[in-house]
Amino acid sequence: MTQTLEQQTSGLYLQNSSQQIAFPLKHTEVKAKIAGNISRVEVTQSFENPFTTTLEAVYIFPLPDEAAVDDMLIHIGDRTIQGSIKKRQEAVAIYEQARKQGQTAGLLEQERDNIFTQSLANIKPGEQIDVIIRYSDSLKFEGGNYEFVFPMVVGPRYIPGITIEEDAVGGGSAIAPMTQNQDTDLVPDASRLNAPILPAGMRSRHDINVTIEINAGIEIQDINSPSHQIQIIREGQLVNVKLGGGDTIPNKDLILRYQVASNNIQTTTLTQADERGGHFALYLIPAFEYRPDEIVAKDMVFLIDSSGSQSGEPLMQCQELMRRFINGLNPDDTFNIIDFSDTTQQLSPVPLPNTSANRLLAINYINRLNAGGGTEMLGGIRTVLNLKATNPGRLRNIVLLTDGYIGNENQILAEVKQRLQPGTRLHSFGAGSSVNRFLLNRIAELGRGIARIIRHDEPVDEVVEKFFRQINNPVLANIQLQWEGDGESPIMYPSTPPDLFAEQPLVLFGRKPDAHSGKLHVTGIAAGGRRYQHSFHLNFPQTGNPAIAQLWGRSRIKDLMNQMVSGDTKGGVEAVTDTALTYQLLSQYTAFVAVSDDIRVNPNRDFISVQVPVEIPEAISHEGIFSNLSFGAAPGGGMVSSRQQAKKQSAPPLPSPVFAPSKPIQRFEEMESLAMEFDIPASEPEIGFADDDGFSNLDSLLSVPERAMPQFENLKALQKEESSVPRLQVVSVTGLNQEIISLLTQYLQSIQLPRGFGGDLVFEFQLSQGRVRQLLLDEQASSLKERTVIELMRRSLLAWLPEEILTSTVLLTLRIQP
Template identity: 30%
Template sequence: MKRGLFFLLAFVLFLSATYAFAEDDCGDCDRSLAPRLWVPDGDPAIDRLPLKSSKADIVIDGPIARVTVTQRYGNAGQRPINARYVFPGSTRAAVQGLTMKIGPRTIRAKIKEKEEAKKIFEAAKQEGKHAALLDQKRPNVFMMDVANIMPSDEVELTLQYSELLVPDQGVYELVYPTVVGPRYGGDPVALARDAEWVANPYVKDKADGGNSALVETGIQVHLASPIPVSDLRSVQHKIATNWLDDTRVEVGLDASERDAGNRDFILRFRLQGEQINSGLMTYEWNGEHYFLIMAQPPKRVAAEQVMKREYLFVVDVSGSMHGFPLDTAREVMFELLSKLRPEESFNILFFSGGSTVLSPSPLPATPANLQRAMDMMKAYDGGGGTELVPALKTAFGMPRTPDAARSIAVVTDGYISAEREAYDLIRRNLNATNLFAFGIGSSVNRYLIESMAHAGEGEPFVITGSNEAAGVGERFRRYVEAPLMSRIKAQGKGVELYDMEPAEIPVMLAERPIVVFGKYRQAQAGAAIELTGATAQDDYRASLSLADEGRRNPAELLPILWARQRLMRLSDRQGNDAELNRDAIVDLGLRYSLLTQYTSFVAVDETVVNHDAGATDVKQPLPLPQGVSELALARPVPEPELGWLMLLLIGLFSGECLIRRRDHGRR
């Protein structure tokens, strides 16, 4: 009994501290821990925007993108400031460097284990030194802390990362995220774990004076290819292009883009028409030989026989989906439902704080049932929290059609903080079910969307607006019905291959190249790497000779990209099991100078500038992603709920006292 009371007391105190933290910090927080604009004891006119500009310089050389992000902080106030800024990155980014420039001095950050880096930063902060700390909160969410920005100081932080661009059906896509959407934190455990970054303030609207236009956003892309570039377009921004020739082009934001920092920058293009740029790249580093294969897959052929199928759609109707995202989700659902056949069955689970189902059991996909589904979809306007994990538990437990292969399609913006809990659950419930994830919105949580799809052995889709909804149903059907290739293997011929990522290549659903990173040794004359697989018509075989290996500039990034691929397996998509791989993750981070969940970059200028060692903590407010309603910022849990917990604690304590008195009397 004492032990139970102890844990209950600890839980109540934890909740008390959590809500006290939220109220003390912002005065207008929400259940998602995303407060409105807030500066403690600050002058809103001068203290709330230490970040002056954020600019990205992106070089795309073949299939590899190198991104340099420069953030400039300035203090226009009258007192020292410690600034915190939460910002996004690509889900595939290998973050490999950070430098800090203050006046004429440039300091290169060092990679350290996270706790050691934090201690170094806090010590420098207390000693009144300029310092910067870069942490990874999610593979696509980073947090920058900058200490002791003095009045009139200008601090420039430069972040470098690289990523591999993999085409889908011949289309290459560069995604440069510009804003982190608000996260719903319904789970108290996840809430406590993520409160440090999830509680970042969001501006209410332009009248608040804090829209993204106040932070200058710049994007410049330099694209170079060994073969002609075609069909270049930006999905969500107006761009200005300068073609140097048919293989080289410079891309920037159009002068009319005044508010570019509230949605993902997405650039799409093709190389040599419909063909995929296949090939082999190698590089030697620290005595090891690294390779990267990108091999063109066979053409998709329709399966002669398709299994009987059932579809379960799990649709987000929470507050963050209100308006534009939910309107787009309706169009996506119409596309998906319209592709169902009468002999197939389906059901829909709508979720926000709770969940509602279209039918207790799957329905045949008749016109009448499809119309009933769309009518129910139209009835939702968006409101409440985003309880995705409970919704997935309900979905996996729902009745299913016997002898039918079930596919689950999740439609959401992904604004939750419990990503790992979600795909842990998916991995435990695969059985005969695969899962496809549809991200809806201008700045979706791609980490969640991609990870859920990979955990569910399906495919991720991101739909930024209604103009992209058309055709998504047909793409979905193609992936579900006819797997492109299975039993894929990479083997060395006259060479030993090892440390390959992925070690096991899954069934290929999409028409994107086979991508394999790895290392090789003991290469003989005429050595080659062979890829084999089975298709619906024939066996597949591709051979790439090491004698024809690529020697172009981006090859120098292969060790870092290989390490990032391994991190994805050990960390990003391992859910709560990632802790088991902690030592391996730390070793990769330190050896390859990479940001991970257990390693951080820290930079310290040894000159003491703040002799009083006192500074005001300021959190850089973020804009809401374009099209996301303020309903994404839910209201706080009412105070009486905490009161009821306290009454329960008092009641249990009183009950224990009575029991002890009774037992004492019996003695």
């Protein structure tokens, strides 16, 4: 007999407008212990089934973007089930099999460095199950302050790209404003990034409690939190911090800052050894004096996000930051302002001198900014990176101000990595309660700049003053690392140390496979051209903090992932997977799974699957996110995971946010959209125009599979050139039958390829539930290296929808003949 949503026990659900929303997540308990620079954190999520039938709960939540997650287990009554780390595909298969057999199972997956999914299957009616997650992290330290951050909610991500229509196999797709749960060719996992958001004015039953124990070995002072009410309990040199009783809604990052009463914090080294070798963490803050008059004239370019998610307090905070930036410039500096949402605008086509008239012009421009539309960050990034420098002698500093609420982070990072000029620095500022720290931190790393994240309600004067003081005075550049000692040299991350700004630490994680002691010499060029050197003697006792090894493993994974921002490669994915398995770490290619030994529910009965609804981040506008969408609560509170089978009741979803108003798409708008994605000027339709990458503009507009873009079929008539057309040949395919191979060949050969490139491309992917997944480029076997062609083929394959539902591993070799 089929159960209905009305048959509920007394549990966590809420009546709203004659509909019900279920809240299976009851409580989150966070316990953190901080020793020196390292935190060890335990997160307990308590799920409860409010229905009279079996429940599967799916929860999308954040953790710090550099957290080394190394443990997961579940508690059922007085029983503990330990999770184990597996390759992600294997873990998902174990979880699904256990769910079908009636066993209780937990699955922890990583979608982004700071977005995670917890699935918990076969919770009995009225039952509570606890999921425990543990991780290590390295505290931020800057300007004398330690900072501990615990994120509590994933802000809604804008999803660009062409929708992949899973329910229309063989049909077409369209360019349209993306809702939160639509996969696209640019973000093929978009449906796994956004949890359903509660309507305005509705409160979740989920609450959170945080306890932080700080043991610095010396007196701690100036403890404060700009985000939460806190209680402070001191016991000698031990300090316990708890959330205030009235501040338990999980809708903002917890930020805790403190200082230690000592001047001896300029250098810290931590070591550890086990069968994997000797590991170390090194924290160095060079103590340099600098004079305010040692200032180099700068060209400052401010890139500000004015999309809908910035509506209200976040945009006002960014505007205030911008006003302070403009008024804080040095007399010889030049500046410009660019803002982006659906489109990109700029204050001036050329840098403006820092005169009173130009400052007034800039302030008026800033004051007129309004938030609205989608976060098309790629257009803004391309515009600012392509700006011509009028004075090559000036150091260009780009300052990005955004909440980072996008799903195509890697596309942005790939653009920065490829196009950032050697003499340019890219800094990032996030203003808000729950910004995308992963994106902001990585942009600054790749941009050789500084990342700053402040709340929407924090004073900006000191932040801006400190920022200018730092970028005016880079204190250590061209940092080199040299090992002196027996055996192998250590493997260190970051592999290329960044330049340091004033009061900024150098943080290194290393692994010496043979664990032999030795000296590490750090050298660099200080301000004024002076040579700097500092040496560390390192040995590796068996005792030590085990978190050091985990943090090295996490740093290696981060470095490997940074190398794959343009797309997954076979070698890169294998290296990440091997590291994650060796160090028992969660990654995008590994997952934790825990399964009960016994059959706990009847596998032949229906079950309800609910995705946990979440609060909208504090100070974020519902109107800005949801645009014209009307709100109405739906029972169950969430979408159903794409992995789940048909034999279940799915709880209808809450409304999905629309990030830009729906409107008819005109032909020029379509061309402009594609031109922006492929970096082609849409305003120059002459046949034969070529950009820096060798594309003709029309070829590039036709470089998307016809079936995915039916609105462009008649554009072929515009092509008047009689030149040769590149040919694509499917050399070999394994894992598909001949009929599907023929369909795939026909699909790929319909793609209009750019001229001038040839060679082989070898891909490996999973075909599952009618979709291409886990698409890898075999970079060793591929002879064609052109990034734009590879990206075109990736997106084309991700948009392919075979007419049969198959599950297979496919090896595909393509040959492009120019």
